Amino acid sequence: MTVKPRIGIIGTGYVGLVSGACFADLDFQVSCLDVVSEKVELINKAIPPIFENGLKELLLSVVTERKLLAATLNRQEMFDNSDLLFICLPTPSSEDGSIDLSFIENETKELAKLLKESKDYKTFVVKSTVIPGTTSGVVRKTLEEISGKIAGQDFGLAMNPEFLMEGLAISNFTKPDRIVIGAVDDTSFEHVKQLYTSFDCEILKTTTSEAEMIKYATNSFLATKVSFINEIANISEGLGINVGQVARGIGLDDRISPRFLRAGVGFGGSCFPKDVKALYAVSKQLNVESQVLKAALQANELQPQRAVDLLAQMTEIKGKVIALLGLAFKPETDDMREAPSIRISQRLHDMGATVRGYDPIAKETAQRSIPFITHCGSIQEAINGADGVIIVTEWNEFVELKPQDFSDMRTKVIVDGRRIYNPEVFTGSGFKIKIIGQ
Ligand code: UDX
Numbered sequence: 001m002t003v004k005p006r007i008g009i010i011g012t013g014y015v016g017l018v019s020g021a022c023f024a025d026l027d028f029q030v031s032c033l034d035v036v037s038e039k040v041e042l043i044n045k046a047i048p049p050i051f052e053n054g055l056k057e058l059l060l061s062v063v064t065e066r067k068l069l070a071a072t073l074n075r076q077e078m079f080d081n082s083d084l085l086f087i088c089l090p091t092p093s094s095e096d097g098s099i100d101l102s103f104i105e106n107e108t109k110e111l112a113k114l115l116k117e118s119k120d121y122k123t124f125v126v127k128s129t130v131i132p133g134t135t136s137g138v139v140r141k142t143l144e145e146i147s148g149k150i151a152g153q154d155f156g157l158a159m160n161p162e163f164l165m166e167g168l169a170i171s172n173f174t175k176p177d178r179i180v181i182g183a184v185d186d187t188s189f190e191h192v193k194q195l196y197t198s199f200d201c202e203i204l205k206t207t208t209s210e211a212e213m214i215k216y217a218t219n220s221f222l223a224t225k226v227s228f229i230n231e232i233a234n235i236s237e238g239l240g241i242n243v244g245q246v247a248r249g250i251g252l253d254d255r256i257s258p259r260f261l262r263a264g265v266g267f268g269g270s271c272f273p274k275d276v277k278a279l280y281a282v283s284k285q286l287n288v289e290s291q292v293l294k295a296a297l298q299a300n301e302l303q304p305q306r307a308v309d310l311l312a313q314m315t316e317i318k319g320k321v322i323a324l325l326g327l328a329f330k331p332e333t334d335d336m337r338e339a340p341s342i343r344i345s346q347r348l349h350d351m352g353a354t355v356r357g358y359d360p361i362a363k364e365t366a367q368r369s370i371p372f373i374t375h376c377g378s379i380q381e382a383i384n385g386a387d388g389v390i391i392v393t394e395w396n397e398f399v400e401l402k403p404q405d406f407s408d409m410r411t412k413v414i415v416d417g418r419r420i421y422n423p424e425v426f427t428g429s430g431f432k433i434k435i436i437g438q
Contacts, residue, residue: 004028005194008082010107012039012071014050014169015127015162016088021055022173024062024069026198032071033078043071051334051361054170079114084123084191086160087139091128097277098285099131101138108139112146115155123156123191126208129215129275131282135159135182135208156188159208161215166269167332179203182211219275220293225260226267227299233263233437234306243437244419263437265392265417266303268329268338273300304343307390307417308351310434315388315413318352323382326393326418327370328362336362336369340417341392345370358382360395384408394418403429 009020009032016032024030034040039049046059062069072078079085089103104126115122124143126135135158140151151157159182164172179196181203183189189205196203206214233243243263251258267273276293283290311317329339336342341357348355355373358381359366367375376382379397383389386409391398399420406412412431414421419435426433 005083005191006031006081007195008033008078008085009088010078010085010111011088011090011103011128012043012049013088013090014052014166015164016086017043017048017050018052018055018164018169018173019086019088019127019162020069021058021062022170023195024066025058025174026195027068028195029081030062030069031078031081032069033073033075034071035073037073040071040073043069052169053167053332058170075110076114079111079118079122082122083120084125084156084195085111086125086127088127091130091274091278093274093277096281098281099274099278101130101134104128104130104134105138105142108142109146112143115143115147115149121155123158123188125157125192126159126212127162129161129219129271130159130212131278132209132212132216134212136184140184152185152188156183156185156191157208158183158188158192159211160192161211163215163218166335167330176201180206180211180214182206182208184208216275216279219271220279220296222260223267223272223276223300224292224296226262226264226272227296227303229261229263230266230303230306230437231299236437241438263419264303264394265307265340265344265436266300268340270335270337273297273338304340305347306436307340307344307392307415308347310415310436311388311390311413314415314432314434315411317348317388320353320387321385321410322348322353322355322388322390323376323386324355324357324373324390324392325379325382325398326391326395327357327359327366328393331393331395332361334359334362334365336365339369339393341366342370344390344392344417345373349373356382356386359393360397379405380408385410387411388413388415390415391417391420394420403431406431 006029007023009016012032012034020030020032042049046063048055092100094100149155161180178201181189181192236243247261250256251261276297280290280293324341327341329335345355356376357373358376403426414433416435423433423435
């Protein structure tokens with residue numbers, strides 16, 4: 001039996017840790033490196049430092065029972081125990097929206113120093129979302145200049161983007177639509193490909209820059225699709241059209257597909273806003289400024305305000321108590337990055353409302369992101385005595401609410417920002433309700 005290659009994961013965020021745990025579940029030996037000691041300790045106790053469905057059970061299996069995954073603060077230890085090293089570090093937005101590659105650059109320098117002293121063949125794989133040209137540019141140059149070795153000759157270099165959705169990351173990893181592997185040479189490609197031989201989807205071989213662009217273009221297209229349906233929703237409201245029916249009708253066209261056509265208060269998260277801004281910044285740098293990406297971002301900036309506009313059509317806002325149900329950027333996560341609830345809270349606060357918020361999972365994260373509102377421990381605490389409610393995140397526990405669950409409101413006014421309710425049910429019970437896109 002051939003010896004399985006050993007995997008190193010650099011950065012144990014939800015991409016790194018989920019990827020590492022899923023590789024370990026495929027019986028690869030995985031060594032995870034992080035710089036935060038608390039994270040390393042938690043992982044080695046099979047306690048996920050992040051909220052992700054199924055991750056706790058997976059870590060119990062691969063860390064505690066099968067001893068296939070361990071975390072360390074020691075880069076040399078991870079390096080010596082790995083044949084393929086996946087760089088899964090953050091690539092946040094800079095002030096001007098362009099990508100901040102400092103984490104990638106700094107780590108690559110450290111890896112290059114170890115590569116210089118090593119006699120073993122290593123393959124470096126960028127999994128972070130990086131703008132096209134990063135792997136073949138700064139990553140390759142840094143590795144070669146500091147180690148004195150040549151990519152595609154003395155070591156391998158590849159780019160293998162992830163398409164993981166928060167809350168669904170494990171199933172997205174284990175059942176991908178496709179595997180994309182950009183590589184500097186065939187040996188690098190084969191080394192990465194061997195990790196995915198048990199997958200039954202297409203494995204697409206590209207250059208590293210094409211792989212990077214596939215990731216950006218995927219996220220940018222999906223984000224644009226969301227902004228598109230949001231604008232169709234805004235037009236539909238003015239025409240008495242139910243955008244849900246429109247979405248169903250266009251989604252039946254297999255060139256469009258029904259997914260990512262759910263109108264709401266806008267997209268958030270750690271990826272869509274960042275990735276669209278970064279690709280837009282590249283288009284400007286290349287003097288081919290993307291009008292489509294610019295419009296998708298502008299439309300998304302405005303969309304959370306729609307919820308407040310709809311509320312203002314039904315009630316005064318100044319001096320009123322408004323409850324937001326749902327604060328995380330989407331259900332099944334505690335992630336507050338670029339969450340529409342932040343903009344909605346700010347706008348209501350600026351208009352003189354007293355704002356309350358409740359989220360079943362995003363509690364500490366929400367308190368840090370929106371410190372100026374009252375954070376409630378339950379739905380009832382949030383809506384008791386409120387003059388208006390806005391559904392901001394479509395958690396299941398809100399979907400199941402009935403008019404009688406809102407009976408403690410002082411005035412019965414609801415804005416459904418995620419299209420989870422049937423308006424007739426509420427208007428029939430004496431509520432004023434407006435639904436985005438209807
Ligand atoms: C996204 C990509 O889907 C994933 O492939 C990539 O690796 C990371 O970024 P994620 O950010 O976790 O994943 O969330 P996703 O489920 O894609 O939703 C992104 C945003 O779009 C959320 O704010 C969501 O509320 C919004 N959205 C999504 C809509 O408003 N309508 C939709 O129909 C779908």
